[in-house]
Amino acid sequence: MKEDFLHYLWKFKKFDSLNLKTFNGEEITIINVGNYLELAGPDFFNAQLVIGNQKWAGNVEIHLKSSDWYVHHHERDEAYENVILHVVWEHDTEIFRSNNSEIPVLVLKNYVDTATVANYQSLMAPKSWIFCEKQLKDINEFTLKNWQERLFFERLERKSNPIFDLLQQTNNDWEAVLFCLLAKNFGLNTNGEIFLKIAQAIPFSIIRKESFEVENLEALLLGTAGLLDLEKEDAYFKDLKFRYFYLLHKYQIEKRLVEPVQFFKHRPDNFPTIRLSQLANLYHNQQNLFSTISTSNSVKSIYEIFEISVSNYWQNHYQFDKESPKKKKKLSKSFIDLIIINTIIPLQFAFAKSQGKEISEDLIQLLNEVASEKNAILDKFSSFGIKSKNAFESQSLLQLKNEYCNKSRCLQCAIGMELLKKS
Known part of the structure; x- marks a missing residue:
């Protein structure tokens, strides 16, 4: 199990949130789980909780084991002084603030449905290529299309960064x-x-x-x-x-x-x-x-x-x-297609961005007219039921493979999230 699964559970409250108690038996009521910023410091900022009879506002830190607090040296970091709840999968040691007050602990595994855990383990089980390869063909088309659009513009953002660097030069x-x-x-x-x-x-x-x-x-x-x-x-x-x-x-x-x-x-x-x-x-x-x-x-x-x-x-x-x-x-036509994909579309995107213009639909329409690229990654997706009909779809799938599948970011991926919901 990975820590990002616990982040997913807490962020979307995928547990029995009505009967929560700390390890020491105090009741917990979640008013707001906090903001998941994925930055340095505690995992969730500005959470609001009621623990026992006391209302708290502060941060939530999440670990697989309580002792990971010391493994990561949080006791030396002032950014963790405002942690109001330590959410863990296994509790193996008490954690104290610098003023010697104990940080309340929620043992999350006691409140998560076994089917959710089993579904996660199935998703993350070793496969020949990517974790969800056998389930790809069952993904809702609406989910896939919306995710492809998000992936496409993530890829464009990345491609536009060197353009702005060149612009300065x-x-x-x-x-x-x-x-x-x-x-x-x-x-x-x-x-x-x-x-x-x-x-x-x-x-x-x-x-x-x-x-x-x-x-x-x-x-x-x-x-x-x-x-x-x-x-x-x-x-x-x-x-x-x-x-x-x-x-x-x-x-x-x-x-x-x-x-x-x-x-x-x-x-x-x-x-x-x-x-x-x-x-x-x-x-x-x-x-x-x-x-x-x-x-x-x-x-x-x-x-x-x-x-x-x-x-x-x-x-x-x-x-x-x-x-x-x-x-x-x-x-050749295929060479010009590469120019459209790798130069013209990113350039038009960057230029419009510099002028504060919105041309997203125009760019998608343009790439819908360009043939899909051909490479081993796209062939693999095709063999598992996801075929790219044009360059817009092939660019999205390349972003998916390189930035999510290769990095095991299943819980930040709309496909992974969809599969977990089927538990």
Whole structure:
């Protein structure tokens, strides 16, 4: 048994609350269980109780055993001086305040229905993947849909935090923030952080000024990535290298060293040379990209924005000096979907939040038009009866698995709570 189960029992009064007595036999009447803040200090703040004939207002601390009070060194912490009731599953020692007055104890296991405990133990029993895997298919659809919406916006909140960090670093330049986010997205998992550093190493004002010549953008991106450091025979390589060092001199940019980009284990269409060329072409073709993207409210319009390919040289190359069959190498629909999920939706959410606007329904509608992602986590959910039909649902399920299932937060999860209620 875990302590958070006792938190759940106390918070929702899932016990015989009409016949409570302290370990010493005094009657307890609960007026208010208190506020569960999950912060440092006592578990429930500002509870109101009647113990014996005395009305109390203060805090409630919860442990599996009374002796956990000393295990956690609460006797040394002034924050626990105002505890008016110690709620435990097992009482194994008396607890005293600093003035030697004894803190009343409620032994909760004496008042909890055995079916509730059995249901909790069934929920938390070891499974092959997640605790509730066998019961998922029985979850009420209304509960699931409401919880998915909450999960989706929790995930958006988390994704928006780095956006606001970037905003501070770029002096509130949303266009520069978008450039950084897109660069990271174009790098995918392997090169994402490296591409982000490349974007941060180039002042966006220079990207704006040089966007009319795609070769200059490619020179800046490939040069910052270290891909122009060696000597190659191709005329295009030599031209880009000349442009890169010219631009460094022109704008007095200090050449920064970033980690080497990775080619290993990538399909050729995901080689960093190809992705950086596509990024350069995007900013060559689209002026004021942030203004366009921040107001895009349909998947079709976003697909049109990202209807780009590589420069002529890269149509028959994947690396310098190595010619390959000609291919336009346009961004695929699945790749653009990833951009929508990981860049455009979080950016629109953060921008609206910064302006105090509410666009929740618009974001959900937009992601309802995007195909569900495909990965092992979503396949597992599908095998247990929870299928994601679109990106809104797949993002919600990823948040569920990563932030709740993996961390055994069943008692903070609407699905776990629903299953416990069935006792």
